[in-house]
Amino acid sequence: MTTLTVTPTTARVDDVAPVLPVVGGSTLVPLVDGRQVPYANLDVAASAPALVAVAERVERVLPLYASVHRGAGYLSQVSTALYEQARRTVGRLVDARDDDLTIITRNTTDSLNLLAGCVPADPATGEPGRVLVLDVEHHANLLPWQRDTEATVLTGARSVAATLDELRTELEDAARSGAPYALVAVTGASNVTGEALPVGAVVEAAHAVGARVALDGAQLVPHRRFSLARSGVDYVAFSGHKTYAPYGAGALVGRRDWLDAGTPYLAGGGAVRRVRVTDTSWHEGPARHEAGSPNVIGAVAIAAAADALGALDPGVLQRHEATLRARLVTGLEAIERVRVVRAWDDAVDPVGVVTFTVVGYDPGLVATYLSAEHGIGVRDGRFCAHPLLGRLGFDAGAVRASVGVGTPGSDVERLLAAVRALVADGPQARYDVVDGLWVVVDDPRPVPDGLGLDALLATAATTTDAFGCVTY
Ligand SMILES: Cc1ncc(COP(=O)(O)O)c(C=O)c1O
Numbered sequence: 001m002t003t004l005t006v007t008p009t010t011a012r013v014d015d016v017a018p019v020l021p022v023v024g025g026s027t028l029v030p031l032v033d034g035r036q037v038p039y040a041n042l043d044v045a046a047s048a049p050a051l052v053a054v055a056e057r058v059e060r061v062l063p064l065y066a067s068v069h070r071g072a073g074y075l076s077q078v079s080t081a082l083y084e085q086a087r088r089t090v091g092r093l094v095d096a097r098d099d100d101l102t103i104i105t106r107n108t109t110d111s112l113n114l115l116a117g118c119v120p121a122d123p124a125t126g127e128p129g130r131v132l133v134l135d136v137e138h139h140a141n142l143l144p145w146q147r148d149t150e151a152t153v154l155t156g157a158r159s160v161a162a163t164l165d166e167l168r169t170e171l172e173d174a175a176r177s178g179a180p181y182a183l184v185a186v187t188g189a190s191n192v193t194g195e196a197l198p199v200g201a202v203v204e205a206a207h208a209v210g211a212r213v214a215l216d217g218a219q220l221v222p223h224r225r226f227s228l229a230r231s232g233v234d235y236v237a238f239s240g241h242k243t244y245a246p247y248g249a250g251a252l253v254g255r256r257d258w259l260d261a262g263t264p265y266l267a268g269g270g271a272v273r274r275v276r277v278t279d280t281s282w283h284e285g286p287a288r289h290e291a292g293s294p295n296v297i298g299a300v301a302i303a304a305a306a307d308a309l310g311a312l313d314p315g316v317l318q319r320h321e322a323t324l325r326a327r328l329v330t331g332l333e334a335i336e337r338v339r340v341v342r343a344w345d346d347a348v349d350p351v352g353v354v355t356f357t358v359v360g361y362d363p364g365l366v367a368t369y370l371s372a373e374h375g376i377g378v379r380d381g382r383f384c385a386h387p388l389l390g391r392l393g394f395d396a397g398a399v400r401a402s403v404g405v406g407t408p409g410s411d412v413e414r415l416l417a418a419v420r421a422l423v424a425d426g427p428q429a430r431y432d433v434v435d436g437l438w439v440v441v442d443d444p445r446p447v448p449d450g451l452g453l454d455a456l457l458a459t460a461a462t463t464t465d466a467f468g469c470v471t472y
Pocket residue numbers: 045046107108109110138140141187189190191216218219239241
């Protein structure tokens with residue numbers, strides 16, 4: 001992965017254009033004052049909008065859709081070929097080695113749960129394999145190890161360098177004591193701060209003591225050119241819906257031996273060679289873990305995203321995101337009472353995820369205000385990363401803004417202006433907490449819950465985006 005330094009800037013980024021067109025790029029949403037404004041989607045880290053190229057590919061293959069791996073009909077053969085072709089493209093997205101397996105899953109959570117069932121037991125004791133994780137992880141890269149393996153959670157230090165030292169010491173001590181780790185599971189980019197440990201250093205430390213490395217690529221794969229082959233990482237997990245392909249698929253890509261020997265993730269049709277009443281012979285390869293009818297459309301969608309992202313100069317992708325992130329951080333830090341959350345002081349090349357708090361305002365209120373008065377979508381809460389938020393002193397949660405290839409700089413400027421207005425003048429509408437959630441008192445906007453399809457579609461007007469594409 002090439003890294004690039006973008007000098008933090010206070011310069012406005014209104015004229016920074018999206019890198020690729022996304023579906024719904026300028027959908028209008030209602031405000032409490034009766035106006036409609038283009039939705040500023042700064043919640044890309046949660047679920048990214050589909051690339052137009054992805055939606056178009058899906059539309060083209062839908063007439064060919066039929067059962068996969070199950071039918072003699074011509075379209076079943078076509079769909080099977082589409083699925084297997086998509087699998088190869090998904091593997092190429094992360095530069096898989098020749099003998100790696102690419103398993104199509106539902107999402108990152110699914111992928112990591114699958115892998116947790118494949119970590120081999122300690123050959124000496126027969127006990128579940130040992131896995132080392134940090135407390136900065138998303139719950140998806142924490143709970144599967146705690147449930148299915150012998151997991152140790154290391155508390156991160158305040159710097160990347162000190163955290164790496166801790167990691168090395170723990171790995172070496174465990175190896176010396178005769179209870180070595182089988183796996184180190186780390187994030188490729190934190191969903192709270194966008195930061196990560198340098199993956200090369202983690203691989204070096206793990207491989208030095210015979211441990212493998214699994215990378216939670218949920219926030220990395222959509223935002224950087226990641227290579228299994230070059231990094232030496234053994235497994236990577238990621239989600240289609242964060243990779244601009246929201247059609248219900250994700251992937252786990254990595255070393256074949258553990259996956260071929262591991263417990264089949266789902267028991268059912270497609271995963272077996274032969275079934276008798278008394279015994280079953282399971283497939284090896286991806287089929288072992290893909291029982292049930294595969295999600296061909298989901299796989300095709302990720303492949304389309306891989307093609308579109310792969311066609312971009314990686315420098316363009318990185319520069320776009322780094323510019324928006326730098327402006328977000330410097331812009332937010334320049335506002336009185338705003339605190340930006342950081343896990344490490346010396347992280348390099350973080351992705352476009354910036355979490356902050358506004359002293360005196362509950363994060364849920366800030367997020368509700370941004371939506372109701374400015375048409376801006378962000379995430380608030382603890383982001384499925386409770387241990388990290390707790391350690392950093394943000395147990396009450398925070399607000400997260402995140403950007404991607406479809407984000408224009410003007411959305412970042414809108415957020416900064418809205419936070420400045422909040423700090424200067426307070427919210428203009430009245431807010432209250434109902435059932436634990438912040439709501440606008442007497443909200444004049446249509447309440448989506450309970451509306452029929454036509455009314456739901458009408459709440460967000462159809463328009464065209466910056467590329468002239470119809471949004472729907
Ligand atoms: C870093 C990270 N890991 C894992 C996940 C889980 O992804 P999914 O919900 O697609 O399974 C997320 C989702 O936000 C994430 O940000």
